[in-house]
Amino acid sequence: MTELRGAHREALIEATVAEFAAVGYERASLNRIIRSAGISKSSFYNAVGSKGELFDAVVRMLVDDVRAQWTPPAPAEFAAPDFWERVDAVLAAFAELGRGRALPLLGRIFYLPATGAADGRADLLAAVGAWVTAVISAGRAAGAVRDDMPIDLQAAAAFGMLRGVDEWALGAGPLAPAGASRPLGVDETSRYPRESDGVSSGTRGLDGDAAVGHGAEILGGVEREAAAPGILLRRLLGT
Numbered sequence: 374m375t376e377l378r379g380a381h382r383e384a385l386i387e388a389t390v391a392e393f394a395a396v397g398y399e400r401a402s403l404n405r406i407i408r409s410a411g412i413s414k415s416s417f418y419n420a421v422g423s424k425g426e427l428f429d430a431v432v433r434m435l436v437d438d439v440r441a442q443w444t445p446p447a448p449a450e451f452a453a454p455d456f457w458e459r460v461d462a463v464l465a466a467f468a469e470l471g472r473g474r475a476l477p478l479l480g481r482i483f484y485l486p487a488t489g490a491a492d493g494r495a496d497l498l499a500a501v502g503a504w505v506t507a508v509i510s511a512g513r514a515a516g517a518v519r520d521d522m523p524i525d526l527q528a529a530a531a532f533g534m535l536r537g538v539d540e541w542a543l544g545a546g547p548l549a550p551a552g553a554s555r556p557l558g559v560d561e562t563s564r565y566p567r568e569s570d571g572v573s574s575g576t577r578g579l580d581g582d583a584a585v586g587h588g589a590e591i592l593g594g595v596e597r598e599a600a601a602p603g604i605l606l607r608r609l610l611g612t
Contacts (some may be wrong), residue, residue, distance in 0.1 A: 378528050381410070381412055381416070381532070382434070384409075384410040384411055384412065385410045385412065385417075385431070386434060386435065386478065387409075387410075387478070388405075388406045388407075388409035388410035389406055389410075389427060389431045389482075390431065390478045390481050390482055391409065392405055392409065393428065393482050393485060394481040394482055394485075397485060398428065398485055398486065398488050399442050401424060403424060403427070406427070406495070410554050424494070424528045425488050425489070425490045427490070428482075428488055428492055429488075429490070429492040429493050431482070432479070432483075432492055432493035432494055432497075433493035434499055435475050435476075435478055437475075437495055439470065439475045439476050439479060440477035442470060442473065442475065443466060443467075443470055443489075444462065445463065445504055446459070448504060448507035448508045448510070448511050449482070449511060450511075451508050451511040451512055451563055452511035452514070452515050453511075453515055454517075456511070456512045456515045456517035456518070457517060457607060459609070460508075460512075460603060460606060461501060461603045463535070464602050464603055472564070480539065484536070484539075484540055492516070502528065502532060505528050505532055506524060506525065506528040509524055509528055509531065509610065510524060511523070514611070516612065517611065517612060518610045518611065518612065519610060521610065527609075527610055530609055530610075531606060531609060531610060533601075534605055534606070534609060535602060535606075537558070538601065538602050538605065546571040578600065581592050
């Protein structure tokens with residue numbers, strides 16, 4: 374795909390996400406995307422060769438935009454007694470990214486069925502999976518993550534749980550009410566559930582004790598969007 378810049382790039386990304394999120398990959402119409410983006414067919418087809426190429430390019434552009442805003446900490450940084458506080462900080466940082474543009478747009482199309490061709494989602498999933506496995510390994514070394522089961526099983530369970538939370542928060546998962554959807558531009562600051570168990574400055578483990586150092590506090594008062602995923606991860610992986 375020929376690189377697009379400026380207003381054309383942003384208009385095409387938003388039109389593509391809106392179309393694929395609304396009707397899915399198979400029913401998506403390039404003509405509707407062109408009209409919505411407000412660009413000429415000649416300009417469009419000079420940059421894009423096919424529906425699959427467009428989908429892949431938009432995913433990769435949004436991933437690049439997210440990476441430009443945030444870089445995940447090195448897994449080795451989690452091999453410390455404050456493992457869970459560091460996890461909370463990452464979750465809170467992701468909730469903060471949800472206030473922006475790129476992450477919510479990516480979320481709206483990330484869990485669509487496979488297109489039948491390779492796209493940027495496979496590369497991202499592989500990279501995230503490897504990072505999650507390495508972080509869990511660091512947590513086991515720090516004594517914060519249980520080590521009585523295979524690490525690849527733990528990684529798969531953690532990854533699946535986080536995906537489930539994300540799909541639920543986006544209203545896109547199998548548990549969403551029939552017909553549930555979110556319009557483009559919705560305020561995604563609420564995409565992560567807030568605390569609802571009475572914990573004000575920490576999250577609770579299996580024994581009911583508050584885990585101090587909540588990620589929202591680490592980030593200097595950011596709202597506690599990451600609380601529920603943190604609770605679930607502790608219950609899934611904690612010692």
